[in-house]
Amino acid sequence: MSAPNSNVLALFHDGHYLAEIPGGMRAAHQDGRRADFKTGSQTAIELQAAYAADSMEDLRAKVVNAMLAARGAQ
Numbered sequence: 001m002s003a004p005n006s007n008v009l010a011l012f013h014d015g016h017y018l019a020e021i022p023g024g025m026r027a028a029h030q031d032g033r034r035a036d037f038k039t040g041s042q043t044a045i046e047l048q049a050a051y052a053a054d055s056m057e058d059l060r061a062k063v064v065n066a067m068l069a070a071r072g073a074q
Contacts, residue, residue, distance in 0.1 A: 009051050012060045016067075018047060027066040035070030043069070 007020040015030040028034035037044040
């Protein structure tokens with residue numbers, strides 16, 4: 001599900017998850033889709049803040065949106 005040396009912060013009922021990885025954050029799905037964000041990037045900062053303060057429902061929405069935005073940027 002995640003890379004070695006990672007820390008899964010949140011796992012959602014639909015298979016999405018948020019993890020800390022060396023060098024940043026990962027927004028991903030158990031089916032293999034993922035988007036990595038470098039430490040200090042705007043998205044990584046927003047995901048960390050959401051993990052610390054938002055409801056799980058809001059956090060899940062931000063994880064999904066981060067993945068979709070990253071796919072659109074490729």
